[in-house]
Amino acid sequence: MPYLRRINTTSTKTYSSRTLLFLENDGTLRPLAIELSLPHPDGDQFGCISKVYTPSSQGVESSIWQLAKAYVNVNDSGHHQLISHWLKTHAVIEPFVIAANRQLSVLHPIHKLLHPHFRETMNANAIAREVLTNAGGIIEETVFPAKFSMEWSSVMYKNWVFPEQALPVDLIKRGMAVEDPKSSHSVRLLIEDYPYAADGLEIWSAIKIWVKEYCSFYYKNDEMVQNDSELQSWWKELREEGHGDKKDEPWWPKMQTCEELIESSTIIIWLSSAYHAAINYGQYSIGGYVPNRPSISLHFMPEEGTPEYEELKTYPDKAFLKTFTPQLQTLLGMASIEILSRHPIDELYLGQRGTPEWTTDANMLQASEDFRKKLEGIEKRIIKMNKDEKLKNRVGPAKIPYTLLYPSSEPGLTGKGIPNSVNI
Numbered sequence: 001m002p003y004l005r006r007i008n009t010t011s012t013k014t015y016s017s018r019t020l021l022f023l024e025n026d027g028t029l030r031p032l033a034i035e036l037s038l039p040h041p042d043g044d045q046f047g048c049i050s051k052v053y054t055p056s057s058q059g060v061e062s063s064i065w066q067l068a069k070a071y072v073n074v075n076d077s078g079h080h081q082l083i084s085h086w087l088k089t090h091a092v093i094e095p096f097v098i099a100a101n102r103q104l105s106v107l108h109p110i111h112k113l114l115h116p117h118f119r120e121t122m123n124a125n126a127i128a129r130e131v132l133t134n135a136g137g138i139i140e141e142t143v144f145p146a147k148f149s150m151e152w153s154s155v156m157y158k159n160w161v162f163p164e165q166a167l168p169v170d171l172i173k174r175g176m177a178v179e180d181p182k183s184s185h186s187v188r189l190l191i192e193d194y195p196y197a198a199d200g201l202e203i204w205s206a207i208k209i210w211v212k213e214y215c216s217f218y219y220k221n222d223e224m225v226q227n228d229s230e231l232q233s234w235w236k237e238l239r240e241e242g243h244g245d246k247k248d249e250p251w252w253p254k255m256q257t258c259e260e261l262i263e264s265s266t267i268i269i270w271l272s273s274a275y276h277a278a279i280n281y282g283q284y285s286i287g288g289y290v291p292n293r294p295s296i297s298l299h300f301m302p303e304e305g306t307p308e309y310e311e312l313k314t315y316p317d318k319a320f321l322k323t324f325t326p327q328l329q330t331l332l333g334m335a336s337i338e339i340l341s342r343h344p345i346d347e348l349y350l351g352q353r354g355t356p357e358w359t360t361d362a363n364m365l366q367a368s369e370d371f372r373k374k375l376e377g378i379e380k381r382i383i384k385m386n387k388d389e390k391l392k393n394r395v396g397p398a399k400i401p402y403t404l405l406y407p408s409s410e411p412g413l414t415g416k417g418i419p420n421s422v423n424i
């Protein structure tokens with residue numbers, strides 16, 4: 001795509017950032033300060049050069065605060081696309097898909113369980129490698145790490161730990177929850193009104209109960225897991241070849257027990273369906289208006305006494321637009337996330353299967369139906385919570401209700417719906 005290469009005539013300039021948030025009594029988070037840092041010109045041993053900005057709603061200080069928030073968004077949008085989205089769903093799922101297709105017969109119960117969650121993933125990734133993640137492609141053009149995008153993603157893969165992708169484990173690791181056997185999902189949220197976590201735990205549990213019922217039907221004891229040669233070959237291939245860089249990691253489940261099979265299958269389904277949905281389908285509503293969430297910055301914060309600072313005083317909007325995502329990248333980014341955030345007409349959502357005759361085991365058809373009904377119940381609870389004025393984070397100041405983990409959807413740009421698989 002030669003026209004893309006012509007766009008990149010300027011290099012991006014951004015900071016690393018830290019945001020300090022205060023948890024109010026009503027459960028909302030209020031930003032207190034943003035720290036923007038640059039490497040020390042004399043070397044890392046001197047630390048970094050940092051400046052702290054605080055909220056303001058008047059004069060040039062309010063423009064400075066707007067700029068500081070926009071730099072945070074620049075960092076976050078790059079991290080979101082490259083790490084949360086590409087790496088932690090599309091890229092890591094691929095080895096599971098390839099090894100399953102090579103090692104499990106189509107009649108194998110685990111193949112039947114996971115098959116809907118692998119739909120279109122290889123195709124979507126192939127297209128992504130042609131136009132999005134390739135050198136000079138859309139990702140490099142529209143996020144700040146530019147030509148270092150894939151390098152960043154692969155460095156972050158070094159920290160990827162399969163069992164930590166389980167939602168309860170992830171929430172504990174990020175300091176958002178603590179273990180609590182008395183709570184309904186064995187974890188207690190530290191910010192109770194955290195919509196992704198609250199809805200996510202419901203979905204996670206529904207998936208796990210379904211997977212447990214399914215696996216327990218075909219595997220009556222641990223020996224049956226150990227003696228299933230197809231299952232063992234699948235697990236060996238995805239660990240040793242697909243995720244080969246991590247083949248010696250001690251944290252891999254050994255796949256010797258029913259419990260390991262249930263937890264691992266639940267993680268695979270969670271990542272392919274709900275986690276990917278929460279990351280992907282809100283991108284247009286959050287970032288479609290690019291000044292709300294810029295992804296590139298071309299200039300640093302203006303310093304007092306410079307012409308740039310004077311311009312910020314007199315024409316704050318002009319200064320903002322000069323600093324963040326240029327027009328062509330804005331269009332390219334908007335168009336891309338609009339396509340990514342759209343559901344096709346033939347989308348299959350969590351709990352649905354394209355082939356009703358996928359199994360003849362009546363018990364499993366019933367368990368699958370129970371799972372679908374449970375998801376419908378979650379939908380009703382989400383609607384109810386979004387109307388509850390006490391839960392302020394569910395709607396937020398922009399008055400957009402949180403529906404990213406609402407299981408079903410109509411086609412198009414809806415900001416809701418959990419497709420079965422990573423397919424876009």
Ligand SMILES: [Fe+2]
Pocket residue numbers: 085090276280422423424
């Ligand atoms: Fe995606």
